[in-house]
Amino acid sequence: MFSLTQVIGVSGMAKRELAPFMIAxxxxxxxxxxxxxxxxxxxxxxxxxxxxxxxxGLVRRDRG
Structure with a gap:
């Protein structure tokens, strides 16, 4: 988790993981x-x- 935060930042992680986290x-x-x-x-x-x-997978498919 720490490494992921360091690589993409807190805001990037929030954008990427907030929806799946809340649903889970x-x-x-x-x-x-x-x-x-x-x-x-x-x-x-x-x-x-x-x-x-x-x-x-859905985001990657939508982007082309």
Missing amino acids: FVVAEMFYKLGSFALECLAFLATWYLLSYAFH
Whole structure:
């Protein structure tokens, strides 16, 4: 995370990751009731990763 912030900056990271982060946060809050903080945290991070991957693919496709 620190390295990513150093490479693209805080504003660049916010532009790129804010939407996938917020969607993953809402999904995790609403649906992930696994009974363990560690499992819920891993599920949230996996959801964020997949949404970020999908958003990045959509943006790349829109740009040509």
